[in-house]
Amino acid sequence: MKVDVKTLDAGKSGSIELNEAIFGLEPRADILFRVVNWQLANRRAYARASKQRSDIGRTGKKFGKQKGGGTARHGNRAAPQFIGGGKAHGPRARSFDQSLNKKIRALGLKTALSVKAREGKLVVVDNLTLGEAKTKSLLERLGKLGIASGLFIDGEGVDANFRMACANLHKVDVLPAVGANVYDILNHDTLVLTRAAVEKLEARFNG
Structure with a gap:
């Protein structure tokens, strides 16, 4: 050509x-x-992951009575409902490379x-x-x-x-x-x- x-x-x-x-x-x-x-x-x-409940280093000690406290019977502070707790159903680490x-x-x-x-x-x-x-x-x-x-x-x-x-x-x-x-x-x-x-x-x- x-x-x-x-x-x-x-x-x-x-x-x-x-x-x-x-x-x-x-x-x-x-x-x-x-x-x-x-x-x-x-x-x-690369898609970064959020910290799940198992990735948070907080106490697992029960912080109230089982009964009589007038509140829910919470235990692990790493639970998603607490400030500083893990993310529920958050993004996972992911690579898009082909x-x-x-x-x-x-x-x-x-x-x-x-x-x-x-x-x-x-x-x-x-x-x-x-x-x-x-x-x-x-x-x-x-x-x-x-x-x-x-x-x-x-x-x-x-x-x-x-x-x-x-x-x-x-x-x-x-x-x-x-x-x-x-x-x-x-x-x-x-x-x-x-x-x-x-x-x-x-x-x-x-x-």
Whole structure:
């Protein structure tokens, strides 16, 4: 699959051949659903438990007469009806982590990349180097590229000026190639890869 390579100023900077085994797969909604569900579930924080009656360290001594006191015949101070007692039917400790086979995760990422390529929402640029960290300047360049919502993926690292310039832009995010994931790719209208990102992604799957 041959794709034109652009500059950030929407100029042409040659072309690049994309691996069909990574960018040319058939869409699989079931695979994408499984991977996104796995990602979102693993983002959830661990649910903490409240202290039950057995977790409270209070006296169990009976503090009144069995009869004649005019009150209920209470015993353990850790009972839920007392201040400082345990919680009745409170939340239990729970982890929401899920496991997913590595092959399914890899297939999900390939499928997400292929979906963007098939929809014409995949753009390859030469690099993300900016001379200065100016949001206004970046907005002008994004306007030339026709990008309002985009995920930019670079190679080993991300240009510091570009990262700062897009920090305040809504639905414009940047990641290194190692952080590429299905949820973020699908959550943006356009996927923008640099030459270095393409090399890293292809090496990631071929390695």
